[in-house]
Amino acid sequence: MTEYNLIFGDALVELKKLPDSSVDLIVADPPYNLGKDYGKTKDNLEKTEYLEFSKEWLAECNRLLKPNGSIYIFMGIRYISYIYQILEDDLGLDFQNWIVWHYTQGLGKKKGFSSRHDDILVFSKGSNPKFNLDDIRIPQKFYRKINNMRGANPGNVWEFSHVHYCNENRQNHPTQKPEGLIERIVLASSDENDVVLDPFSGSGTTLRVCQQLNRNGIGIEIHQEYIDLTHDRLSKEFNGFDSIDPRMERVPFDLRDPEIREEYLRNHENWFLKNHPDSVEKFRKEVKKLYEVSKVKPKQKELF
Ligand SMILES: C[S@@+](CC[C@H](N)C(=O)[O-])C[C@H]1O[C@@H](n2cnc3c(N)ncnc32)[C@H](O)[C@@H]1O
Known part of the structure; x- marks a missing residue:
C-alpha cells in the first residue's frame, strides 16, 4: 500500500527539508510567469526574479533526485530555453526529451496564431534513466507481421485534451493537467512503490495518478484551498483517469x-x-x- 504526503508551504522552503537522493521521479508544473490567477501568489515576476526562483527550486530538485532519476518540467515557450540552460549548463543534468503536449482547444487569438501546445522538458541525473516502454506503448495503426502488435512508442508529440469544465473530475484550479498525460510520465519513468515528487502540486493531479498507480507521491502547494481540494480529490472513488490519448x-x-x-x-x-x-x-x-x-x-x- 503506497502513501501520499501533501505539504502545505513554499516549494523553496519545503524542498530543502527533504533528504538528498530520496526521489525517483519529479513531475514539476511550476507557474509559467504568464500572469495566471492562482489567488495569493503573483505569477508575474520580473524576468530576473523568475529565473532566480527557477534556479533555486531546480537546484533543490537536483539534490533530491536519486542517481538516474528523471525530472519532467512543464513550461511555456517564453522561459523554456532558459530552463533548458539551467538544467544542462548549471546543473549538469542529461537531456532526454522535449515533449510537445498538443491540445485541440484553447483561446482563439484575433491576431497571430492561437497557441495549441505546451512543452515538457525531460532530463535525468545520469545517462541511464528508467524507461518502461512496455507500460506506455500505443496501439499500432495497422496489423503487419513486422509490427510489434504489443504497441508502438508514443513519440514526443502527445495529444491530450484539457480537462473540460463539464468533466466531473474538473477541479476549481486554473491550470489543472490531464491525468492521462501524467499517467504516461509516471508509468514511463517510475516503478511501483517508487517516490514521485510534484513541487507545485496544484489540484493534485500527480498525487491522484500516483495513488492509482501505487507510487508514493509527495506534493507541495502554497495555497491552502488547493491543499483542501486535493485531499478531497484523493478521497473520491476512482472511476478511471479523466483523459486519454x-x-x-x-x-x-x-x-x-x-x-x-x-x-x-x-x-x-x-x-x-x-x-x-x-x-x-x-x-x-x-x-x-x-x-x-x-x-x-x-x-x-x-x-x-
Ligand atoms: C501550474 S500549477 C500546477 C497545476 C497542477 N499540475 C495540476 O494539475 O493541478 C502551479 C501551482 O503552483 C503553486 N505555487 C506557486 N508558487 C509556489 C511555490 N513557491 N511553492 C509551492 N507552490 C507554488 C500554485 O498555487 C499552483 O497551484
Whole structure:
C-alpha cells in the first residue's frame, strides 16, 4: 500500500527539508510567469526574479533526485530555453526529451496564431534513466507481421485534451493537467512503490495518478484551498483517469485473420485501456464497425 504526503508551504522552503537522493521521479508544473490567477501568489515576476526562483527550486530538485532519476518540467515557450540552460549548463543534468503536449482547444487569438501546445522538458541525473516502454506503448495503426502488435512508442508529440469544465473530475484550479498525460510520465519513468515528487502540486493531479498507480507521491502547494481540494480529490472513488490519448482507443486496420484478430482484441483492453473504463465502450463499438459489419475487409480509412 503506497502513501501520499501533501505539504502545505513554499516549494523553496519545503524542498530543502527533504533528504538528498530520496526521489525517483519529479513531475514539476511550476507557474509559467504568464500572469495566471492562482489567488495569493503573483505569477508575474520580473524576468530576473523568475529565473532566480527557477534556479533555486531546480537546484533543490537536483539534490533530491536519486542517481538516474528523471525530472519532467512543464513550461511555456517564453522561459523554456532558459530552463533548458539551467538544467544542462548549471546543473549538469542529461537531456532526454522535449515533449510537445498538443491540445485541440484553447483561446482563439484575433491576431497571430492561437497557441495549441505546451512543452515538457525531460532530463535525468545520469545517462541511464528508467524507461518502461512496455507500460506506455500505443496501439499500432495497422496489423503487419513486422509490427510489434504489443504497441508502438508514443513519440514526443502527445495529444491530450484539457480537462473540460463539464468533466466531473474538473477541479476549481486554473491550470489543472490531464491525468492521462501524467499517467504516461509516471508509468514511463517510475516503478511501483517508487517516490514521485510534484513541487507545485496544484489540484493534485500527480498525487491522484500516483495513488492509482501505487507510487508514493509527495506534493507541495502554497495555497491552502488547493491543499483542501486535493485531499478531497484523493478521497473520491476512482472511476478511471479523466483523459486519454485518442490513439489508445484506435483499432488496428487489416486484422483480417480471425485468429490473430481475436487474440489481439482480447489483449487490447488490458494493454491500453487498463485505467480507462470509459474508453472501452467506444473501442468495442469501433471493433464492431470495422470487423463485424464488414466482416472481411475493413474500410481503408484512418480513424484519426
Ligand atoms: C501550474 S500549477 C500546477 C497545476 C497542477 N499540475 C495540476 O494539475 O493541478 C502551479 C501551482 O503552483 C503553486 N505555487 C506557486 N508558487 C509556489 C511555490 N513557491 N511553492 C509551492 N507552490 C507554488 C500554485 O498555487 C499552483 O497551484
